[in-house]
Amino acid sequence: MSDTVKYVLDENRLPEAWYNLAADLPEPPPPVLHPGTGEPVGPDDLAPLFPMEIILQEVSTDRFVAIPEEVRSVYRQWRPTPLYRARRLERELDTPARIYYKYEGVSPAGSHKPNTAVPQAFYSKQEGVTRLTTETGAGQWGSALAYAGAVFGLEVDVYMVRISYDQKPYRRGLMETFGARCVASPSEETNSGRAILADHPGSPGSLGIAISEAVESAAMREDTKYALGSVLNHVLMHQTVIGEESMQQLESAEDYPDVVIGCTGGGSNLAGISFPFIGRALREEAEIRVIAVEPAACPSLTKGKYAFDFGDTGHLTPLVKMHTLGSAFVPPPFHAGGLRYHGMAPLVSHLKELGLIEARAYTQTEVFAAGAEFARIEGILPAPEANHAVKAAIDEAMRCRQEGVSESILFNLCGHGHFDMQAYIDYFSGNLVDHEYSEDEVAMALAGLPVVAV
Ligand SMILES: Cc1ncc(COP(=O)(O)O)c(C=O)c1O
Numbered sequence: 001m002s003d004t005v006k007y008v009l010d011e012n013r014l015p016e017a018w019y020n021l022a023a024d025l026p027e028p029p030p031p032v033l034h035p036g037t038g039e040p041v042g043p044d045d046l047a048p049l050f051p052m053e054i055i056l057q058e059v060s061t062d063r064f065v066a067i068p069e070e071v072r073s074v075y076r077q078w079r080p081t082p083l084y085r086a087r088r089l090e091r092e093l094d095t096p097a098r099i100y101y102k103y104e105g106v107s108p109a110g111s112h113k114p115n116t117a118v119p120q121a122f123y124s125k126q127e128g129v130t131r132l133t134t135e136t137g138a139g140q141w142g143s144a145l146a147y148a149g150a151v152f153g154l155e156v157d158v159y160m161v162r163i164s165y166d167q168k169p170y171r172r173g174l175m176e177t178f179g180a181r182c183v184a185s186p187s188e189e190t191n192s193g194r195a196i197l198a199d200h201p202g203s204p205g206s207l208g209i210a211i212s213e214a215v216e217s218a219a220m221r222e223d224t225k226y227a228l229g230s231v232l233n234h235v236l237m238h239q240t241v242i243g244e245e246s247m248q249q250l251e252s253a254e255d256y257p258d259v260v261i262g263c264t265g266g267g268s269n270l271a272g273i274s275f276p277f278i279g280r281a282l283r284e285e286a287e288i289r290v291i292a293v294e295p296a297a298c299p300s301l302t303k304g305k306y307a308f309d310f311g312d313t314g315h316l317t318p319l320v321k322m323h324t325l326g327s328a329f330v331p332p333p334f335h336a337g338g339l340r341y342h343g344m345a346p347l348v349s350h351l352k353e354l355g356l357i358e359a360r361a362y363t364q365t366e367v368f369a370a371g372a373e374f375a376r377i378e379g380i381l382p383a384p385e386a387n388h389a390v391k392a393a394i395d396e397a398m399r400c401r402q403e404g405v406s407e408s409i410l411f412n413l414c415g416h417g418h419f420d421m422q423a424y425i426d427y428f429s430g431n432l433v434d435h436e437y438s439e440d441e442v443a444m445a446l447a448g449l450p451v452v453a454v
Pocket of ligand 1: 231
């Protein structure tokens, strides 16, 4: 019997193309709408914000999109990432389940985020852009884009959600080391930021607010484009290298997952690990269960409304149909900053509506308990966001034990938590509280949903 712990792929097994789920969907997701006209947006509407190649990828229905060699050569810096078999955890849980995790924490930023930061910076550079703006929650995405900017010689301005800016000064330091400028959001630099500060001077910020600031800042300058770290179709597609590599690695383990798990903020790491497997299920090649895991304090998929909404608080973005808590909803300041987003990727929402994925929500103390247990047993400290996936994987393994079934569980350990130690310290000192989201605030935010004819 093999006792392999780490399944590694040679660099020449790095995928040559991203997988595009749009090719295999039984029905396409609803169109993205222009907020002014209520009509589907076209490439010209998006051109001020995104490079044309990205816009084409956003609407592509090709099953595979070739990864440019320039991007593959940067990916080689950390990809293929290892797939681990959690043998020690399995023994500790005394479960018949086989638990695997794909570890994205080996990237330059410490998470899956550079998988899309690098191609977005590459296409921007190719089209003559010299500056990128973006938002960041936990700081993982901001660090990823800062790194990609350094690789391709682009200026990068990052609007970092105020609460994370205060909680994670070392993340800011990392972005600055890569050469980016980091601004606490809401800021005085934009109309959107100033409007929020006028009403809520002590605002902890949110991803929705930071997106408004970054979009506004990009729209103001010809030389600048905006880069988004999640939610949009092209971002989810860039992340599919995770699932494609996992599939090859599981082949060498002579296994195939029964369950695939990922945490969900905007939906990109879940998409990355699961879409290639969902594609196979849609082509009737192999069955799969997929579980999206979100924080109980910001439960868009499990408690949100499936409706057209703005992607940002300042209402500068197009309208997308997604599970949303309302764009005005500011989630309570819990520690998984990357999961504090009011909406969900339209593709992930669409899959949920079609009954092709499941969703569940956990409180922050239960996910930190799972993350700390995992760190002690496996020796890798997960990011607070990733702890949601760890908790679900452990719960699924315990279910297997109760039912006496030997299933194969694959989860995405999408980032390390080395810059999140304050969260762990708070957890161990008993200072981590389970924030309830306010149902009244969500009701108020949902009452403000835009009225759409379709
Ligand atoms: C480590 C980590 N995981 C997950 C997320 C959530 O994003 P997504 O759902 O797009 O993967 C973030 C976002 O910042 C993150 O930093």
